[in-house]
Amino acid sequence: MEEYDIAVVGGGPAGIMAAIVASWNSSRVILLEKNPSPGRKLLMTGGGRCNITNLKPIKKLLNIYPQKNFLKHSFYTLTNEKLLSLFEDKGLGFIEEDDNRIFPETERSSDVLEILLGYLEDVDVRYDFEVKSIVENFIINDEITVDKIIIATGGVTYPQTGCSIGNYCLTSQPLTDIKYGLVPLITKKDLSGIAGITLYDVIISYNKSKVQGNVLFSHVGLTGPGIINLSNIISQSLSYNLLDNEPDVDFEIAIDLCPAFTREELQKKFTIDFQSKGKTMIKNYLKLFLTGGFIDFFLDELAIEGETQLSRIDKKSKNRLIENLKRFSFEIIGFNKDLAKVTIGGVDLANVNPKTMESTLTPNLYFAGEVLDLHGPTGGYNLKIAFSTGFLAGLSASEN
Template sequence: MEEYEIAIIGGGPAGIMAAIAASQNSSSVVLLEKNSSLGRKFLLTGGGRCNITNQKPIKKLLNIYPQKNFLKHSFFTFTNEMLLSLFQDKGLNFIEEDEGRIFPMSEKSSDVLDILTDYLDDVVITYNFEVSSITDDFIINDKIKADKIILATGGITYPQTGCNIKNYSLTSQPLTDIKYGLVPLITKEDLSDIAGITLYDVVISYKKSKVKGNVLFSHVGLTGPGIINLSNEISQGLDYNLLENDPDFDIEIAIDLCPDFTREDLKEKFTNDFQLKGKTMLKNYLKLFLTNNFIDFFLAQSDLDGEIQLSKINKKSKNRLIENLKRFAFEITDFNRDLSKVTIGGVDLDNINPKTMESTLIPNLYFAGEVLDLHGPTGGYNLKIAFSTGYLAGLSASEK
């Protein structure tokens, strides 16, 4: 039986960073990966461009997360400056895009992964090693004995990359409900005729939750940053746990297509414009508010005649026009589950020491990354969690 001081299970960003940090203080570290290569899911991040982190100042960054108090110590222990310097020291530079999103200048996630792998020279990497059991005395698959274990097995998303819901049962650590996160929505409405169209800077609402962002229509439903971020609120609002059952849908979301106008603003504008531009057809007038290739769909869903002149629109139709511009509704029938980007839920944070990532129930057992009940919106926030918690777990395990 092989023996190591530290065994890290999972070769994603959290596991790799844990191995890098652990190897700084320990010469006996093994990284166990079930695939034939590291970072298979990591290569997909940011559409293959790798949105490695978000460059907001650390206090503003923390305020983005529901679990900001838990994350505070890990974020200050392993900052964005420390993260980016790892790559800059090996010649990889970065660019900052809108909303503080950071990408490698090469726009290749493979370049980021190659450098991370370069830092693992002092780590034993065992590929094609799927962990099926961990005993109380830290014997893994009856083959490896470790003094300390770091679990960085990820969530349930992209199972083709190695994520597996069975990983949650490797330890007796308490769990919260496991749910889909950052996931596109499937609609009852047929959107095939407008697939590929994007609505920019609209406001999407679900019950009391509102998100401003872009909406992209797909053949089966809605996606884009605004929808993806709102999906977390939808998922958390549904009563389900993927360890036991699937979500049951009966919900509606609405899009404010004119967030810069109130209903009263539109009413006043229409009253004036319908008189001044009376001969203008409605479908042409709507170009002031909507992207051209979305107008026909909007009119059909609103039961309005696009050929009618503005001066001939009655009060009832005008009110319906205002209502649909401010609240264009879609019935949601499911998540597009195969495209879920992160997992909501996981190992309960109540039983994890945020200053070390060590379990408070099982000594010498650490957790990092998506396996924990941690998540954020799109924009580099989730990789930030993985890198910082992974680094803290590896550092803590090696120093203990």
């Protein structure tokens, strides 16, 4: 039976960070990863560029998260300055893009992973090692015994990275409902004809919730930052638990295609323009408001011929144009689960100490990253959770 002080289960960003920090204070740390190589999900983040964190001030950053009180201690323990210095000390610089998103200057997630793995020199790393059981006294697979365990097995997204529903069964820790997060939506209507077209800075509504951002049409539905962020709200509102069943999806979302105008302002503008520009075809006029490639689809949905001159459009059709510019709806029949970026739900935070990441039910058992009931929107917010909670878990386990 092999013996270690600390075992970290899961070789994603949270697990790697936990193992690194634990090795600073303990000489016997082992990292167990079921895949033949580590950090697979990290390599996929930010479209392969690795949106490593978000550089907003901590107070403003915390307000982004629904679980901000739980995250406060970990965020102040590993600040963005400390996080980035781990890489800058190894020669990797960073660039800041819109909305305070931070990327490595090389724009390669592999460079981030390479530096992290370099910090594991004092850690015993085992690949192709699937943890199937953890019994009393912390015996792993009947072959490794440890004093403390950090669970960083991730959620249910991207199963090719090692994430699995089965990972939640490694402990008896209470769980909240497990759901898809940051997930594209599948529409009832075939959108393949406009796949690749983006609507910029529109407002997407679901019930009383609204999110502003870009919408990208795919071959099966809707994606893009606006849709992805709204999907968290949608998923949480539905009653399902992936531990038991897939969600039954059938609802409507609406897009305000012209958020810069109110209905009244559009009405006034249409009245003036339809008189002064009467010979202009409607498909050309709509370029004032819509992305060019989307106009034909929009008019087809309204059964209005694109070459119709403004002067020949009746009042009913004009009102229908205005209504749909302000509220263009899609029926949603599913989540594109294979592209879900995060998991909503997980280990119940009520039973985890936010100052240490240790279970309040099982001493010497710690959690980090997506396995916890923690999530944020796109923009570096979820890797921030992974690195900060991993850092705190590794620090706490090795110091206590």
